[in-house]
Amino acid sequence: MEAYLDNSATTCCYEQVKDVVVKTMMQDYGNPSAMHLKGVESEQYIKKATAQIAKTLKAEEKEIYFTSGGTESDNWALIGTALANQRAGKHIITTQIEHPAVSAPASYLEEQGFEVTRLGVDDKGRISLEELEDAIREDTILVSAMYVNNEVGIVLPIAEMGEIIKKKNPKTYFHVDAIQAYGKYRILPKKMNIDMLSVSGHKIHGPKGTGFLYINEKVKIIPYIHGGGQQKGMRSGTDNVPGVAGLGMASEMIYSKLEENVTHMRELKDYFVSELNKMDQVYIHGTTGAESAPHIISAAFKGVRSEVLLHTLEERQIYVSAGSACSTHKRSGSPTLTAMGVPKELMESTVRFSFCEMTTKEELDYTLQVIGEVLPMLRRYARH
Ligand SMILES: Cc1ncc(COP(=O)(O)O)c(C=O)c1O
16 A cells, blocks of 8 residues: 655646646647737636636736746745835845745845844744734835745744734735645635735646746736746746646636545544554644644654654655655755754654645555554664
8 A cells, every 4th residue: 555645745636637738738739929829729728727726816817927836936926026125125024934945035135135034933833923013124025924834734824914014014015935825725815915925836736847926916026037028027938838727727626625625634634643642752743733734744753763764664655754855955954843942853753744635544544553563663773
């Protein structure tokens, strides 16, 4: 049996997504910028996807811009607004638990002369709204925060944050990295005071290398990729029609059964957590209630290194991640667990399990059984 519990790293495509991707690669493959019929046909896919996505957010179609994924959306939101608004101020607020797709452009902007305040978190991963309010100044041009943390699944109070930001400084933009939240929560940017929202296709059963940035029409932002003037000159490059069509399809499909999917994942999570809690010296990071996303569980297996457990599980066709998928490229410890003050020993024995709507109880039972078998053995070896 196989258990794929690494859905926060990536998901498999919906069958219907695959079909539309193949169709736009093999049959309706025209360049949407072309003036002939094949181009016009192809453009219809972009229009359809835009409408499908705008509907999920109750946004205007003209506020959706396609990108190459979550990383590009985040980089564009931060760098594009910082450069466009630097005369108004050079102060940016973010958190200590952001994904590198936000924390790295924030550091880059710091090197370029911007000032960055990084809000800390408590031992559960929660930010303080008072601290946010205190940090907002006259020259704060942007607050960038994630909706759901990719490492431990904590949910940030986005609606409350939006309210506080706009009350303290109506000119401050609010960017939300919703890459782990879109398809799990109903997100209404206009109601929640969100000016920009980043989404990635491959986390919602869409194709890899696809994503979008919602940009409220009032936001002053400059393009990040310059060229032939596609997407109203805001994001040049020949439109990725297969990717965009697949992303639109995935967005529509995931939102068509959102409540059902979330209930399923929440039940699985409650079950998995209660079983893990029965195991000796296994610690769940953050919280597991409503403040946490339905699909992410981060647990430390004291006395066993993450990669040892990961590879032992892999031998039995169980796929998990060591803290966060990005850790394979970076030697440094996890930013979120560090900010939460998790001791090094537990940090180094942390594994992330992440679910999707297709995850089954059988996969969890198999995983729990294998962990139960291998854990005492791995701990015995670790002591020698
Ligand atoms: C919270 C968060 N932001 C950004 C990204 C980057 O998205 P992408 O893989 O589409 O570039 C990820 C990917 O894991 C993520 O979890």
